[in-house]
Amino acid sequence: MQAVEKRISLFNSLAQSVMNSHDTNFWLQKINPLWSVNQPLAKIVKKQIVAKDTVSLILQCNRHVKHGVAGQHHPVTVEIAGRHYERTYSMMQLDHDHLCLTVKKVDQGVVSSWLVEQSQVGNILRLGQPYGDMQQYIQTPHLLLLAAGSGITPMLSLVEGLSQSKQLQTTTVKLMYWVKTNEDAAYIDYLTEITENFPNFSYQVFYTQAQDQRLNQAYVDQLENLDNTTVYACGPSGFAVTAEALLSHAAEIQTEAFSLSQFDADLTDTGFINVTLTKSNKTVAIPKGQSILSSLEQQGIKPNHGCRMGICNKCACNKAQGATRNLLNGAANQEPTQLLKICVNSAQSDLVIDL
Structure with a gap:
């Protein structure tokens, strides 16, 4: 493998000396669509339905992809009908060469609809520099993860990162996950497996179409050790604002919102x-x-x-x-x-x- 990479590197150096990077990339990708002198590219190698209107895409990355830290977000650029679109997604790192991208179809969402319904094994995506403050630097003995809808994706990345770093053996982690219905819940088998392997980890799923199942004070009253707990919350802006208000007395709280809720607008x-x-x-x-x-x-x-x-x-x-x-x-x-x-x-x- 190292010999192959050295030959590619030598070819890249020679190619760049006689043509610009755009032309070099064009010809390299005729040989292998992941080869590039500078572009962070990933190829879909597996596609699986994991919940209603939600797919898991396993991506094979080239050497230019920056994996970032668990919980961060990656800009993802796709080409649809000749146009390039960029969106942001949180990903789970599986190993040095592979990432897992989970996408839920959004109403009138051009990119999410394409990724869920039309993307195929072999398609190439361009990934950007990862960013975001919701990372696995846990300073307290307890971690509380609150996720609503697509907000589960950075939480899965955090859980996997804690699992790989063995922090789940020493940190108590509780995940509370809100979805509309049972068929909207993603990765339940994965969460169950983590629970079986790590006694410090537990999770609950709540269904918002049932009465009084949204995040409220009653749930917070059942939580213990909040003064020694780091809280991460991700979901629609209304969910994030509610979480920040209800759990402001935790040792630390970070929230991220992936959409602006209609009720946030001031009618005045x-x-x-x-x-x-x-x-x-x-x-x-x-x-x-x-x-x-x-x-x-x-x-x-x-x-x-x-x-x-x-x-x-x-x-x-x-x-x-x-x-x-x-x-x-x-x-x-x-x-x-x-x-x-x-x-x-x-x-x-x-x-x-x-x-």
Whole structure:
């Protein structure tokens, strides 16, 4: 294997000396679709249905893929009908060469629908630099994982990472997992196997269509040792906000939201706000209460962005003046010279931002 890699490396060096990387990649991928001088690529080698509208894709990675840390997210770029689309997913590292990507189909979701319904073994995906703060650096003897819907994917990555690092032998881990119905629950066999192999691990599944099954104070009252517990929560923004409010007295809590819930919008947020873009030398009027990123896109302005969830920081820019409100937690910010994530903030007054 090392001899093969050395020959490829020598070929890459020679190729780069006579042609650019784009041309080199083109010809390398005629031989092997995973070969590249600089692109982090992965090939689907197995596809399996794991729940309703949810698939598991086993990916074989080339040497340029950065696996990151358990719990982080990867930008994933796919080509659909001649166009490239980037979305963000959390992945589970299986070994040095393979990742597991779990995808749930989202209504009107171009990429998730393609991955669930049309992707095939042999398809090539391009992976970006992993990012995210929800990582397996646990400083307390107890860990509580709260997941709703697709929020299970970073939790699975964390559990697998703790299993591989043997931390499940010393850290008490409890997973609480909310889904709509029984057929929406993914990886139950895997979770059961972890429970059998690690006595410190336990999990519960709750069905939100049943009465009083959503995350509420009654569940929190049953939890012990919260002052010595790290809490990770991932789900829709409403779930993340509720978790942060109910468990604020835990030793540490981190939350991530993968969507903006409709009820987060303030019904009093009406009218328009003037936003001055200093780099573009433009001033535009955008609706008050909506994501600044989405509002600018509706004006034909295309700011740099990635996850649209407030995690990757690709859309962050400097705010020189003005008031904003975070759409994930409702927090207001009137301070100048602040870094502003325009995908998860709305304008509350006239703004000046560095775009």
